Amino acid sequence: MKKISVSFLSSKNEERDILRINASTADYIHVDVMDGKFVRKKNKPFKKLVKLSSSITKRLDVHLMEKNPLKNINYYASLNTEYITVHAELENLNKYLDLIKEYGIKCGVALNPDTDIEVIIPYLSKIDLVLVMSVNPGYGGQTFIDSTTKKILKLKKLLVSKKSKAKISVDGGINGEIAKRLDFVDIIVSGSYVVESDDFDEQIETLRKNASKK
Ligand code: DX5
Ligand code: ZN
DSSP states (O other), X not given: OOEEEEEOTTOSXXXXXXXXXXXXXXXXXXXXXXXXXXXXXXXXXHHHHHHHTTTOOSEEEEEEEOSOOHHHHXXXXXXXXXXXXXXXXXXXXXXXXXXXXXXXXXXXXXXXXXXXXXXXXXXXXXXXXXXEESSOXXXXXXXXXXXXXXXXXXXXXXXXXXXXXOEEXXXXXXXXXHHTTOTTOSEEEESXXXXXXXXXXXXXXXXXXXXXXX
């Protein structure tokens, strides 16, 4: 069964929507962190999550869109975090992956739409998750890039050929219709499709049902 991770990046009321995601049938709360350098926008959701931490029961799926994610790896390791994902485009990737592992947290590597899947090969022994960006990172509510589906198929073949058990996650522009195309994906990240609706569970169940058809 595919898992659903819900992003509150495009929420107009983050605290309310974090609690709504927490109360929904989502598997994870997807936390997007932006530094104003790796991507143009900047946000700091950590304080809000700390404030709400006694009410949050779901595990966090943290996506660090940052040039230097060191500080936030330390911060998010103190919360109920299952995955911390950093970008493959960074220098010193090994340093960040090692730190995440030292905390006993599962580590993910994210690939921008223009980044080739082969760049993950040297890191495969450490990687628990490959997050395929299906939009250019930095904004919610963008359109899913069609070529992502081919990239996922190639990635699945690569992981099988290297005997890697890493999970595949896809992030950006995913709605109920797009979910039908997402073979081989373990975790679907969806933001605006869920958060802009009045009924989170209905959208989440549509994603889960449509993604599981094949
Ligand atoms: C994009 C973020 C995504 C995004 C998902 O930079 O990493 O998590 O906010 O939101 P939607 O589903 O609206 O594209
Ligand atoms: Zn994300």
